[in-house]
Amino acid sequence: MSREIKLGLLGSGTVGSGVVQVLRENIQEITAKVGAKLSIKTVLVRDAGKKRPQLENLQVTENFQDILDDAEISIVVELMGGLHPAREYMLQAMEHGKSVVTANKDVVAQFGREMFEMAEKHGVDFLFEASVGGGIPIITPLKQCLTANRMTEVMGIVNGTTNYMLTRMSESGADYASVLKEAQEKGYAEANPSADVDGLDAARKAAILATLAFNTHIDLKDVYVEGITGITTEDIEYARELGYVVKLLAIGKDSQEKGVDVRVHPVFLPKSHPLASVNGVYNAIFVRGNAIGEAMFYGPGAGSLPTASSVVADIIEVARDILSDTFGRIHFNDTNQKKVCPIEETESSYYVRLLVDDKPGVLGAIATTFGNADVSLQSVIQTKQSIPGYAEIVAITHRVRHANILQAETKFKALPVVNEIRNIIRVENE
Amino acid sequence: MSREIKLGLLGSGTVGSGVVQVLRENIQEITAKVGAKLSIKTVLVRDAGKKRPQLENLQVTENFQDILDDAEISIVVELMGGLHPAREYMLQAMEHGKSVVTANKDVVAQFGREMFEMAEKHGVDFLFEASVGGGIPIITPLKQCLTANRMTEVMGIVNGTTNYMLTRMSESGADYASVLKEAQEKGYAEANPSADVDGLDAARKAAILATLAFNTHIDLKDVYVEGITGITTEDIEYARELGYVVKLLAIGKDSQEKGVDVRVHPVFLPKSHPLASVNGVYNAIFVRGNAIGEAMFYGPGAGSLPTASSVVADIIEVARDILSDTFGRIHFNDTNQKKVCPIEETESSYYVRLLVDDKPGVLGAIATTFGNADVSLQSVIQTKQSIPGYAEIVAITHRVRHANILQAETKFKALPVVNEIRNIIRVENE
Numbered sequence: 001m002s003r004e005i006k007l008g009l010l011g012s013g014t015v016g017s018g019v020v021q022v023l024r025e026n027i028q029e030i031t032a033k034v035g036a037k038l039s040i041k042t043v044l045v046r047d048a049g050k051k052r053p054q055l056e057n058l059q060v061t062e063n064f065q066d067i068l069d070d071a072e073i074s075i076v077v078e079l080m081g082g083l084h085p086a087r088e089y090m091l092q093a094m095e096h097g098k099s100v101v102t103a104n105k106d107v108v109a110q111f112g113r114e115m116f117e118m119a120e121k122h123g124v125d126f127l128f129e130a131s132v133g134g135g136i137p138i139i140t141p142l143k144q145c146l147t148a149n150r151m152t153e154v155m156g157i158v159n160g161t162t163n164y165m166l167t168r169m170s171e172s173g174a175d176y177a178s179v180l181k182e183a184q185e186k187g188y189a190e191a192n193p194s195a196d197v198d199g200l201d202a203a204r205k206a207a208i209l210a211t212l213a214f215n216t217h218i219d220l221k222d223v224y225v226e227g228i229t230g231i232t233t234e235d236i237e238y239a240r241e242l243g244y245v246v247k248l249l250a251i252g253k254d255s256q257e258k259g260v261d262v263r264v265h266p267v268f269l270p271k272s273h274p275l276a277s278v279n280g281v282y283n284a285i286f287v288r289g290n291a292i293g294e295a296m297f298y299g300p301g302a303g304s305l306p307t308a309s310s311v312v313a314d315i316i317e318v319a320r321d322i323l324s325d326t327f328g329r330i331h332f333n334d335t336n337q338k339k340v341c342p343i344e345e346t347e348s349s350y351y352v353r354l355l356v357d358d359k360p361g362v363l364g365a366i367a368t369t370f371g372n373a374d375v376s377l378q379s380v381i382q383t384k385q386s387i388p389g390y391a392e393i394v395a396i397t398h399r400v401r402h403a404n405i406l407q408a409e410t411k412f413k414a415l416p417v418v419n420e421i422r423n424i425i426r427v428e429n430e
Numbered sequence: 431m432s433r434e435i436k437l438g439l440l441g442s443g444t445v446g447s448g449v450v451q452v453l454r455e456n457i458q459e460i461t462a463k464v465g466a467k468l469s470i471k472t473v474l475v476r477d478a479g480k481k482r483p484q485l486e487n488l489q490v491t492e493n494f495q496d497i498l499d500d501a502e503i504s505i506v507v508e509l510m511g512g513l514h515p516a517r518e519y520m521l522q523a524m525e526h527g528k529s530v531v532t533a534n535k536d537v538v539a540q541f542g543r544e545m546f547e548m549a550e551k552h553g554v555d556f557l558f559e560a561s562v563g564g565g566i567p568i569i570t571p572l573k574q575c576l577t578a579n580r581m582t583e584v585m586g587i588v589n590g591t592t593n594y595m596l597t598r599m600s601e602s603g604a605d606y607a608s609v610l611k612e613a614q615e616k617g618y619a620e621a622n623p624s625a626d627v628d629g630l631d632a633a634r635k636a637a638i639l640a641t642l643a644f645n646t647h648i649d650l651k652d653v654y655v656e657g658i659t660g661i662t663t664e665d666i667e668y669a670r671e672l673g674y675v676v677k678l679l680a681i682g683k684d685s686q687e688k689g690v691d692v693r694v695h696p697v698f699l700p701k702s703h704p705l706a707s708v709n710g711v712y713n714a715i716f717v718r719g720n721a722i723g724e725a726m727f728y729g730p731g732a733g734s735l736p737t738a739s740s741v742v743a744d745i746i747e748v749a750r751d752i753l754s755d756t757f758g759r760i761h762f763n764d765t766n767q768k769k770v771c772p773i774e775e776t777e778s779s780y781y782v783r784l785l786v787d788d789k790p791g792v793l794g795a796i797a798t799t800f801g802n803a804d805v806s807l808q809s810v811i812q813t814k815q816s817i818p819g820y821a822e823i824v825a826i827t828h829r830v831r832h833a834n835i836l837q838a839e840t841k842f843k844a845l846p847v848v849n850e851i852r853n854i855i856r857v858e859n860e
Contacts, residue, residue: 022721026580032766033577033645129575135722137567137575145559145567147463148742150456215463274728277707291452291739292565292729298704299725309721312578326756336462 003036005319008067008098009043010089011080015103015130016043017054018308019077019315030312034319042067044080064089068096075318077311078102087111094118094126099321101314103130103307109204109220112211125321127314132205133158135306136299137313138285142212149289154213154252155428158205160281160301161189161196162228162248166236166266167279170245175233188281198227199264202250210252210262213287216338218252218262224343226265235353235423238394242351242379244268244427245276253346259339261346268351268427344403349378349427351396352405354412355420358384358391362417366393369415373408375400390419396427435464435749436471438497438528440519441510445533445560446473447484448738449507449745460742464749472497474510494519498526505748507741508532517541524548524556529751531744533560533737539634539650542641555751557744562588562635565736566729567743568715572642579719584643584682585858588635590711590731591619591626592658592678596666596696597709600675605663618711628657629694632680640682640692643717646768648682648692654773656695665853668783668824672809674698674857675706683776689769691776698781698857774833779808779857781826782835784842785850788814788821792847796823799845803838805830820849826857 009016023030023038031037042059044067045052052060064085067073076093078100080086087107090100095118102108108115108131119126129139133156142154157163161183168179180197183189195201203223210218228248239246247269252262269276274296278284283301288294300306320326356362363382370377376398383392397405405424412418439446453460453468461467472489474497475482482490494515497503506523508530510516517537520530525548532538538545538561549556559569563586572584587593591613598609610627613619625631633653640648658678669676677699682692699706704726708714713731718724730736750756786792793812800807806828813822827835835854842848 018721022578025720026578029580029645029766030578136725137571140570140575141567144747145570145743146739147746148452148456148460148739150459215459274707277704289739290455291448291735291742293733293736295566295727295729297725297727300723303723305721306723309576309578309719312721313575316577317574321756324756326751326754336459 003323005036005038005074005322006041006072007038007075007077007315008070008073009040010064010067010076010078010086012043012045012052012055013079013081014304015307015311016079018304019079019311020054020058022305022308022312030316034316034323036319036323038315038319041073042070068092073098074322075099075101075315077315078104079311080104081106083107083110090115090126091118094122094124097122097124099125099318101127101311101318103128103311105131105201105204105208109207112208113217125318127317129314130307130310132208133283133285133297133299134301134303135309136283136285136297136301137310138209138297139212141297142209142287146287146289146292146295149291151213151287151289152254153288154209154285155275156205156209156250156285157247157275157278157283158209158250158285158301159196159202159248160283161193162202163278163283164188164281165197166228166231166246166248169231169233169236170240173233176229176231197229199225199248202248202264206250206252206262206264209250209285210260213252214254214260214338215336216260218260218340222262222340224263224265228266230423231266232423235425238351238353239268242268242396243271245271246425247275249275254338255341258345259341261341261343263343263346266425268425270429273428344401344406346402347399348402349397349399349429350405351394351423351425351427352408353422354393354418355385355422356391356393357417357419358389359417362391363393365415365417366395369411370395370397370408373411374404375408392422399429433466433753435466435468435504435752436502437468437505437507437745438500438503439470439473440494440497440506440508440516442473442475442482442485443509443511444734445737445741446509448734449509449741450484450488452735452738452742460746464746464753466749466753468745468749471503472500498522503528504752505529505531505745507745508534509741511536513537513540520545521548524552524554527552527554529555529748531557531741531748533558533741535561535631535634535638539637542638543647555748557747559744560737560740562638563713563715563727563729564731564733565739566713566715566727566731567740568639568727569642571727572639572717576717576719576722576725579721581643581717581719582684583718584639584715585705585717586635586639586680586715587677587705587708587713588639588680588715588731589626589632589678590713591623592632593708593713594618594711595627596658596661596676596678599661599663599666600670603663606659606661627659629655629678632678632694636680636682636692636694639680639715640690643682644684644690644768645766646690648690648770652692652770654693654695658696660853661696662853665783665855668781669698672698672826673701675701676855677705679705684768685771688775689771691771691773693773693776696855698855700859703858774831774836776832777829778832779827779829779859780835781824781853781855781857782838783852784823784848785815785852786821786823787847787849788819789847792821793823795845795847796825799841800825800827800838803841804834805838822852829859
């Protein structure tokens with residue numbers, strides 16, 4: 001029990017404070033589990049003069065070099081966020097023989113391969129459990145517990161802000177604008193909500209999940225992204241009537257013929273699907289593999305302490321590697337480069353909602369147009385609108401190529417009886 | 431890629447065949463992930479003369495010594511089940527410097543500590559992900575991903591047979607006897623269903639989960655057990671009316687004052703609880719810790735390929751340890767001995783259903799009796815029965831000590847207006 005492993009912490013924001021708190025509160029149990037004491041030696045902060053009650057008794061510095069040059073520090077914990085200088089600091093730490101633990105989804109999504117290679121080159125660990133799903137163990141399960149499988153699907157609710165908003169729209173019937181305002185008031189959404197509502201945050205997590213699940217490198221630019229800004233209360237109401245809920249999902253699929261496709265978009269999900277009852281700010285990741293079948297991981301997707309739970313678990317993992325003199329243990333490699341399936345070639349069922357003229361023959365014209373684009377229909381509903389002369393047509397298609405839906409969309413735009421294409425949303429039917 | 435790691439397999443039943451199949455089908459991906467080839471060298475079988483198409487091209491033996499003495503075999507995979515000789519074989523394998531992977535909940539629940547100590551002494555791995563929850567990653571998450579937490583609760587649906595039966599009773603209104611027959615016809619329940627329906631299988635898993643979650647040694651005899659044989663369609667109907675579902679849960683709680691209590695029994699679970707929608711033969715484990723808050727792990731709790739998914743993941747984990755020359759890596763230790771809370775001291779809300787005389791003053795007598803046993807009530811319903819002269823009283827209590835419920839039960843037995851104590855079931859209200 002005499003051995004001590006010292007950490008350098010980069011950043012002292014929400015997650016950093018959580019890490020300090022978890023290490024303080026649970027130090028006795030953690031020491032017993034690890035067989036060594038973990039202690040934070042130095043914290044990199046922006047302004048060393050600022051009072052930080054949460055960092056009491058800890059040494060702070062404004063200069064990363066102090067941590068880099070400190071031979072006593074064997075683990076660097078990066079919690080600054082953002083691409084730069086986080087990426088550079090982590091690379092330098094590994095070059096100096098220090099292992100790195102991070103919660104930084106941006107760096108892992110965009111520079112993951114560079115990080116893995118640097119870790120391998122220097123025989124150190126690079127761990128990033130907290131980068132997806134906050135406190136939920138999902139990175140380790142994918143790298144380790146499910147690694148005997150050929151994974152075919154990973155599908156997750158990985159953005160708490162949008163899940164909260166969609167849950168509220170569904171529960172209360174409120175519209176997009178008012179649930180966004182509510183989420184902002186509760187601190188779940190930023191003043192500029194774009195990263196969440198446009199799906200960019202989820203896209204980073206989708207790239208990481210797909211990279212791990214399919215053991216291939218998925219570049220962020222290969223992720224197709226649609227956000228939730230176009231979802232209306234009417235769409236949510238139709239979903240309910242048809243037996244679905246609307247969720248923003250990060251989806252990765254590996255069909256051996258077409259390759260890997262990775263995307264983030266709203267989905268009509270059957271109410272019976274395990275992800276359908278994941279509500280509010282909770283996250284969950286559903287996976288499918290050729291040995292396990294289906295499994296799901298559920299928990300808090302963000303927050304100071306849940307995220308710290310994952311960060312500290314990674315720190316403990318590195319400590320165990322250090323204590324057992326492990327060198328260059330393979331945690332993950334993505335050397336297997338699978339082809340990426342273009343979005344046009346992906347297949348799905350679709351919900352298509354059109355505002356049309358309310359006159360005889362319209363339904364026939366719509367059905368014919370779908371048929372001409374090679375889109376076959378599973379069901380069609382036509383409903384009167386409050387404005388006389390208009391009706392709404394809601395169609396659920398069979399499974400078709402995205403290219404065919406784009407083709408149908410183009411044809412509808414040219415069709416005089418179609419006044420507006422109100423929404424097109426994918427339906428997950430498996 | 432030249433290195434090869436050789437396995438000895440003990441047993442070639444359902445799980446053994448699954449392991450052979452997963453290693454065959456996914457060998458290319460697995461080899462790429464591990465950086466070495468995993469191959470089964472020898473399989474221990476009961477009758478070497480018997481034809482086994484699933485073991486084609488594999489060497490079989492009836493003599494464990496052949497595997498034990500084979501220096502080329504570095505990992506022994508125990509899938510025979512049962513306590514003996516599985517325990518002895520595993521101990522011997524570790525004494526011979528071989529790592530052990532097992533799916534054997536009986537041995538882990540009853541001889542876990544002996545196994546951990548032997549592994550530590552010889553610097554080998556002892557891994558057992560498949561012993562609880564089949565394909566669901568739960569052992570590794572508890573040992574590793576959630577290890578930064580002080581865990582306060584672990585609660586699981588860990589027996590697929592009973593969950594299938596309770597789900598069917600709830601869906602179809604069928605009674606216990608007919609769903610048992612249905613489960614037996616489908617191969618979900620054994621001809622002698624005792625291990626499942628009496629909660630013994632779940633008890634073993636409860637002991638393992640609690641040992642890992644609370645980092646202490648829980649002996650199987652410390653687990654309090656009630657099965658589902660007393661659950662009637664009426665109980666399930668009352669549960670539904672009151673907003674609950676009936677589940678058989680394995681529960682471990684660590685309240686720092688009272689100690690750790692571990693039990694298996696039916697529970698009224700609020701419909702909104704994440705475990706409430708886990709139906710059929712699926713399993714799920716819900717955990718609560720002081721950093722993560724709540725999380726849940728869901729998937730197939732049994733079956734050849736799902737269980738093999740966990741076994742092969744453990745094999746890969748050992749292979750990674752071997753390849754990185756890891757010696758004596760701490761995976762888990764349970765040296766921390768916490769006190770066990772006696773069942774009488776545990777606290778819960780309770781559902782109490784009584785058949786009483788249908789006459790004025792009975793409800794008052796019942797309420798007074800509860801009060802005399804220091805049991806306060808949350809709600810009481812009185813319903814007429816089809817037999818004239820009888821009524822049923824269904825009470826939900828506030829949170830009380832189990833000792834007080836036992837006291838109330840004794841008093842009801844002596845009360846002339848109470849004709850029958852029809853059921854007493856715990857209610858999870860958190």
